[in-house]
Amino acid sequence: MSETAENGWQPVRRLRTHEHVLAQIEQQILDGRLAAGDRLPGERELADYLGVSRAGVREAMRVLEALGVVSAGVGSGPTSGSVVRGEGSEALANLLRLHLALSRFTQREVMEVRIQLERWAVAEAAVHATASDVTKLRAVVLAMRQRDISYEEFNELDTGFHVSVAEMSGNALLGTLMRALRDAVRREMLAVFEDLQDWRGTADSLADQHAAIVEAIAAHDSTGATALVERHITNFYAG
Amino acid sequence: MSETAENGWQPVRRLRTHEHVLAQIEQQILDGRLAAGDRLPGERELADYLGVSRAGVREAMRVLEALGVVSAGVGSGPTSGSVVRGEGSEALANLLRLHLALSRFTQREVMEVRIQLERWAVAEAAVHATASDVTKLRAVVLAMRQRDISYEEFNELDTGFHVSVAEMSGNALLGTLMRALRDAVRREMLAVFEDLQDWRGTADSLADQHAAIVEAIAAHDSTGATALVERHITNFYAG
Numbered sequence: 001m002s003e004t005a006e007n008g009w010q011p012v013r014r015l016r017t018h019e020h021v022l023a024q025i026e027q028q029i030l031d032g033r034l035a036a037g038d039r040l041p042g043e044r045e046l047a048d049y050l051g052v053s054r055a056g057v058r059e060a061m062r063v064l065e066a067l068g069v070v071s072a073g074v075g076s077g078p079t080s081g082s083v084v085r086g087e088g089s090e091a092l093a094n095l096l097r098l099h100l101a102l103s104r105f106t107q108r109e110v111m112e113v114r115i116q117l118e119r120w121a122v123a124e125a126a127v128h129a130t131a132s133d134v135t136k137l138r139a140v141v142l143a144m145r146q147r148d149i150s151y152e153e154f155n156e157l158d159t160g161f162h163v164s165v166a167e168m169s170g171n172a173l174l175g176t177l178m179r180a181l182r183d184a185v186r187r188e189m190l191a192v193f194e195d196l197q198d199w200r201g202t203a204d205s206l207a208d209q210h211a212a213i214v215e216a217i218a219a220h221d222s223t224g225a226t227a228l229v230e231r232h233i234t235n236f237y238a239g
Numbered sequence: 240m241s242e243t244a245e246n247g248w249q250p251v252r253r254l255r256t257h258e259h260v261l262a263q264i265e266q267q268i269l270d271g272r273l274a275a276g277d278r279l280p281g282e283r284e285l286a287d288y289l290g291v292s293r294a295g296v297r298e299a300m301r302v303l304e305a306l307g308v309v310s311a312g313v314g315s316g317p318t319s320g321s322v323v324r325g326e327g328s329e330a331l332a333n334l335l336r337l338h339l340a341l342s343r344f345t346q347r348e349v350m351e352v353r354i355q356l357e358r359w360a361v362a363e364a365a366v367h368a369t370a371s372d373v374t375k376l377r378a379v380v381l382a383m384r385q386r387d388i389s390y391e392e393f394n395e396l397d398t399g400f401h402v403s404v405a406e407m408s409g410n411a412l413l414g415t416l417m418r419a420l421r422d423a424v425r426r427e428m429l430a431v432f433e434d435l436q437d438w439r440g441t442a443d444s445l446a447d448q449h450a451a452i453v454e455a456i457a458a459h460d461s462t463g464a465t466a467l468v469e470r471h472i473t474n475f476y477a478g
Binding site: 018022030055058059060062063066067105106109110112113116117120171172173174176177187 | 297304349356415416
């Protein structure tokens with residue numbers, strides 16, 4: 001779009017080889033002819049089918065791997081082709097993290113989006129969480145109180161807590177977005193802990209706040225859980 | 240993760256050449272040494288710096304292009320290197336669309352996430368929208384009422400309306416997520432129109448609903464706008 005001239009003309013851009021390969025694979029996926037678990041033809045075979053160079057096929061595969069769309073194939077023979085994956089929250093998280101690093105979004109913007117998604121997540125979790133879900137969350141809070149963990153480990157548990165709550169909402173997309181947003185701000189969150197004189201004190205407060213959220217979920221108190229999680233996140237960013 | 244054996248051992252995976260290149264560029268971005276607008280060294284130069292093949296550098300560049308992180312460099316000489324981009328909502332949208340096609344998420348899940356983000360977006364837009372923002376939204380509604388547009392064009396206007404509202408919230412990340420989610424379900428939305436006996440009738444109802452949302456925003460009525468947008472989306476999916 002940025003290449004459109006003011007007079008409305010747009011230079012014609014010829015697709016490069018790997019882009020042709022990408023376009024064909026994407027179309028097969030969008031049409032449902034390729035699904036999660038399916039194996040793509042091997043590099044040589046695909047190059048023959050499409051009448052392009054093996055380098056072009058390989059470049060397209062690298063892109064699809066990076067997008068979490070296929071897993072790399074190894075070796076040769078009938079089982080050597082790349083496999084289509086059905087899951088890519090890691091790739092989504094990597095992408096978000098890179099774009100955050102490129103300063104496209106501010107910390108405030110990420111915090112605001114997180115608050116909205118977290119409010120909804122706990123409200124739904126309070127409706128849907130089972131007794132075993134609550135047990136799982138209580139165990140995470142207990143683990144967060146251990147005295148012999150590092151703040152990196154604490155942060156992992158913290159992230160796991162929020163992602164688990166999001167998954168208990170019954171919406172997998174929400175869980176994926178939550179993990180992507182958390183992973184995207186991991187570096188900044190660790191930096192906050194690094195700067196603290198007494199990170200363990202802050203960690204204990206955070207664990208207390210988590211414990212209160214768990215009990216609101218256990219009591220099916222959506223309104224209470226929502227208010228608690230909003231305060232929990234706002235306080236952290238306010239430092 | 241799926242490669243971890245039950246006994247906890249995980250096979251060591253050697254990074255491939257392009258992954259080494261990717262890792263170094265990503266690290267420079269995460270450390271802030273490479274920022275939006277910066278030019279990377281040319282393919283040959285970068286291959287020399289890193290002691291790897293030019294094919295490996297090229298594969299890494301293809302990946303970064305697909306992620307919307309760099310724009311491809313052309314030609315040779317000092318200005319031939321790829322440029323780091325600061326914007327990548329298109330790449331994010333492509334990625335989401337592919338993963339939706341791989342059935343990782345259901346239509347219900349996407350609709351629920353959209354409702355949450357749209358509710359928040361209109362509530363904030365009702366607070367922040369200026370007179371010229373409102374004028375812009377009214378113009379989109381007017382365009383949606385034109386009798387001589389196709390349903391593809393109608394859908395573009397519809398998407399533009401929702402993305403504009405999200406951008407008026409003052410949160411750029413929200414605008415990006417909204418566009419990604421809309422683009423991700425474009426095919427399904429067009430399929431709904433295709434199946435309608437009288438798509439223009441439905442389009443007129445949607446335009447009316449948009450008009451009501453605009454007036455709620457103009458009146459700074461966050462509560463009203465929120466309720467209207469929720470009904471607007473739910474009705475569409477209920478079809």
